Amino acid sequence: MKAKVEYDVTDGVAVISISNPPVNALSDEVRQGLFDAFERADADDHVGAIVLSAKGRTFPAGADAREFGRPRAAPTLADVCARIEACQKPVLAAIHGHALGSGFELALACHYRIALQDATLGLPEVNLGVLPGGGGTQRLPRITGANAALDLMITGKPITAQRGGDLGLIDKVIQKNLDRAARLSAGNMIAQNSPPRPTCSRDDGLSNPGAYTQAVNSWRTRVKGNFVPSVRAIVDCVEAALLLPFDAGIALERKCFDDCETGDEATALRHAFFAERRTAKLAELEGATPRSxxxxxxxxxxxxxxxxxxxxxxxxxxxxxxxxxxxxxxxxxxxxxxxxxxxxxxxxxxxxxxxxxxxxxxxxxxxxxxxxxxxxxxxxxxxxxxxxxxxxxxxxxxxxxxxxxxxxxxxxxxxxxxxxxxxxxxxxxxxxxxxxxxxxxxxxxxxxxxxxxxxxxxxxxxxxxxxxxxxxxxxxxIGNRVLAAYRQAADFMLEDGANPAQIDGAMRAYGFALGPYQVLDMTGLDTAWKRGKHYQATCDREERYVAIRDRMCDEGWLGQKTGRGFYVHGHALGPVENDDALGIIEDERRRKSIIPRPFTDDDIRARCLNAMANEGARLLDEGVASRPSDIDVVMMYGYGFPRFRGGPMMSADQRGLLAVRNALKSYQPDAPDFWTPSRLFDELIKNGRHFSDLNGG
Known part of the structure; x- marks a missing residue:
């Protein structure tokens, strides 16, 4: 079996090459190979400089996805980075393709960096609910300062090699012949007796403590309300790079990484990552040839x-x-x-x-x-x-x-x-x-x-x-059925005692950018009105039907396009509640002899989320959806379900299927047909399974 890390010495230059296609992910075998190779090169008297490179189409583009959420085998990424940085001979990273996540952290641990002009660099760990765990939060700001480092890590957006050069992250950007240029640069280092340049000892980015602290405080204010804990942890770690010794900063980074990785948000974001990649894996498509x-x-x-x-x-x-x-x-x-x-x-x-x-x-x-x-x-x-x-x-x-x-x-x-x-x-x-x-x-x-x-x-x-x-x-x-269930649950609460602004606020607090009635105002109540008339014409007459939106449309209140909907639009300070719409809601309660009752924000969220999960279970039972994670992908990408919650089916797993099923049963007096739990709940609960068990590989 071919080694995943190759070692070659020519003219005093040791070239350590990663070969783990397709993206040279840093699996435990690769990490061990790198650690051993750098030990060997550092101890070899015939080696004067070291080049770290990668075979194939890219520099390492991240960690091995199969290790997410699991304990890592030794050596860890932090161990490998520390070993590289401690080399007594200059180490040059030769970057092509995408140096992302742990791949970029490897490069940061090297003493010098050279890159092809079309290479990209980035630390996108925040998209998986974690933060750089190989020393990136400590090494990056020592070169760039706090603002650029925080921008790179909190947005998760990659940058070009040229931009990396502007920030001091790349020492030389070249157009072609990366391997030749790297060997030549390493040879020149030997000839000029260039010393190692450990990033942990650099202070370029720390030279103006006042500006550094100001940037940290500014970012801390910007992310104050962010739902994902790793975002705030990144700010804390970057601040530590200025205030703490390097080793203490690394220890803080490790603790923050471990705390975030086991949290619900990171679990949900990993679920979203794999769910997206799973959508095209369907048995019915095996052997099928797409038409040109x-x-x-x-x-x-x-x-x-x-x-x-x-x-x-x-x-x-x-x-x-x-x-x-x-x-x-x-x-x-x-x-x-x-x-x-x-x-x-x-x-x-x-x-x-x-x-x-x-x-x-x-x-x-x-x-x-x-x-x-x-x-x-x-x-x-x-x-x-x-x-x-x-x-x-x-x-x-x-x-x-x-x-x-x-x-x-x-x-x-x-x-x-x-x-x-x-x-x-x-x-x-x-x-x-x-x-x-x-x-x-x-x-x-x-x-x-x-x-x-x-x-x-x-x-x-x-x-x-x-x-x-x-x-x-x-x-x-899939999507419009789950959306309809979400809105139906909200409409029942509207009749039973909640108001539009409270429901919208409760769902925004869960992570939605907009609540259901804000979305209706934005997209137009008339679209949902037509669907409601279709439903009313075909549904069982015994089913509960909420006519509030119908009456608003009859009045011509279609949302933003008419200036009035659940909110009145056009005010300088933004939309305000439409008192006339509240009047219709109260009138509908009187017409149906409904005595309004209070709903807490937790009540609102539970009913909306449980309604979505129940409709998702029905879709699975009917074969409309192939797997629970497909429903989550549809709701995240098409309907604004917060990604860090993982989608309605993932969210139900985290709340517990027994708790969700029991809650659905408790709602049944309000609308028996709508709130009847899907039989899939009992089947999964009986066998000790979760929706995630139906996702496959």
Whole structure:
């Protein structure tokens, strides 16, 4: 078996190379190999300088993900970094690809650093609810000072090698021939008798204690309300780099890392990390070959159609957008141009790149122009009859093997497939607004959808830089069904004694950016109103129905677009509660003879979260969702569920399934059908299992 760490000495230069594809993750075997190699090089009288490099496409891009949340075998990353830094011979890191997380901490422990110009550097541990654990919080600010170090670690965003050079992190940025340049630099160090330069002894970034302290205090204020403990711990550790001896700072970093790693937030963030990577691992897609996609048609030039077209143009595809009239087509085309002009003005894209994208856009009112495209996505209004007619028309026009996709948010894709002679080619690709930004696509697989068509959805998502989640054909699919349960639970509490601002505040305190009624005001109450009328027409007459939103829409209070909804908008200090809406709520209570009762914020959160978990369990039981973690991904990426909570199913696991089931039963007198626990709870509880046990590998 090939060694994961290779050792070679030529002309007095020891080259220690990591070889652990695909991303040279720092597994326990790699760490041991590095520790042994540096021991060997330091003791070798024939070695005058050491180069640390990596084979393949990247410098180490992080730790071994399989070790997250588990005890590490010795030597730890901190041990390896300390051993590198203690070398009595100069150590040069040769960086290419992505030096991220523990990989960048290795580089920081080296005495000097050289990098290719397209390399990136970063410490993104905060995204997993932890902080750098190999000395990064102590070494980084000794070079850059507090502000740059905190920015790098708290945002988790990588920087370019050039920016690293500006900050003093990279000693030399080169364009090519990294190995040759590294060996040459190491040879020059030997010739010039260059000494080691341990980062722990540097004080470049500590030279102005006043500015350093001011930066720490500023960041501490900025992150005061952050829900993730590791963010605040990073500030404490960076402060310690100035106030404590290096070894004491390292000890504090280790304690903070251990405390954060075992917390609920880090557990949830690790769950989110793995859940996203698991979505495409489906037995039904094994052996399926995605169909080739180079051209896409968009039916409908409205906001969603234009945004989907933009996402496809960004992916390098040819896009033909079709609308029924020239004015609609012009508005859609202008929306796309405005998106690119804004990107250029903000420096996110060059003028040439924007021009290239627009050169691949075609607009027409002639639907027959779609006859040769590989895939069409219709984005017409949520009207089954309209979409049925569109699919029947596309069926006659499009070439054999082309995919017919609907972007419906809740309609039955199987019914649309029945309008065609090729139901195997019909699928739902449910984008989320704004489609050129939001990272999620639900791939809605119908009864007759071919496996290759489903697989194409995942391939298309990858092309667009998005995450695809498989959903079965169902009213609302995964996301909108869970959202409806969330809103239903909130509406019941609204009738029973809570008010919109209290419910919104309770859910913001849990980590949502906006509460459910703030979101309704932002997106428009009329959209939910139409869905409510559909539900009212089809539901069991014995089921409890809350008509508060219907009455508000009857008054023309549709939210931000009309200036009034659950809140009155346009005030200088922001939205204020709509007293007239509160009047409707009180009137509905009187009409139903409901005596208002108080709800604590904990009551509100429990009911909303338990409703989401219960609907998720039903989706699993019905086969609409493939696994609990898929539901979590949909809710995090499409509906703003706080990532550090891991999604509604992960959150239910953390609260305990028995406690959730018992709470659901206790709510049943309020709405028996809605609050009846899914049978999946009893099945899991009986066998001592959790939702996470259904996720697979």
């Amino acid at each position: 996609i180079s051209s896409i048609g968009i039916m409908g030039a409205g906001g969603m159609g234009a945004d989907i077209a933009t996402a496809c143009l960004d992916a390098g595809l040819l896009v033909i957008i079709v609308d029924s009239d020239d004015d609609g087509l012009a508005r859609g085309g202008q929306r796309i141009k405005d998106i690119y002009e804004k990107s250029v003005s903000k420096g996110r894209m060059g003028q040439a790149a924007a021009a290239d994208r627009l050169s691949r856009l075609r607009g027409t009112t002639d639907v027959t122009s779609l006859s040769k495209v590989d895939l069409v996505i219709e984005t017409m209004s949520e009207d089954a009859a309209v979409k049925h007619d569109v699919f029947a028309q596309l069926d006659k026009i499009m070439r054999p093997g082309a995919i017919l996709a609907t972007n419906t948010s809740h309609l039955d894709s199987d019914a649309l497939a029945a309008a065609t002679s090729r139901p195997q080619d019909v699928v739902g690709y449910h984008f989320f607004a704004p489609a050129h930004i939001t990272k999620l696509i639900e791939v809605v697989v119908g009864d007759q959808t071919h496996r290759d068509v489903a697989a194409t959805g995942f391939a298309l998502a990858a092309m667009l830089g998005k995450v695809a989640v498989r959903a079965g054909a169902s009213d609302g699919f």
